[in-house]
Amino acid sequence: MAVTIDGIQFDSHEYDDRGDVLYLSIGEPQVPAETDATPEGHAVDFDANGNVIGMVLVSVRSLIDCDGELRVTWPDGHVSHDAPSDVLPAAA
Numbered sequence: 001m002a003v004t005i006d007g008i009q010f011d012s013h014e015y016d017d018r019g020d021v022l023y024l025s026i027g028e029p030q031v032p033a034e035t036d037a038t039p040e041g042h043a044v045d046f047d048a049n050g051n052v053i054g055m056v057l058v059s060v061r062s063l064i065d066c067d068g069e070l071r072v073t074w075p076d077g078h079v080s081h082d083a084p085s086d087v088l089p090a091a092a
Contacts, residue, residue, distance in 0.1 A: 005072060008052050020061050025054035039073045 002011045003024055010024035030053050032045035045054035063070050
């Protein structure tokens with residue numbers, strides 16, 4: 001299952017339930033040339049050409065449970081409840 005954020009399709013994902021962190025990447029995870037932080041504390045990874053190659057989304061389940069959605073202020077991102085929650089395991 002892929003996660004699409006602001007038109008970018010991330011086909012690789014891993015969720016750390018203990019830390020409530022969702023790691024997204026396009027293809028296999030790569031070492032980024034640059035990482036930018038969003039105001040919400042998430043991270044956007046770029047390759048040497050400035051293309052997005054991954055994202056690290058923090059407090060995913062907590063934010064979705066509290067706000068009903070996950071906001072990513074980059075560049076114009078607004079992520080609906082469905083995008084990241086589809087790849088999260090069911091709450092125990």
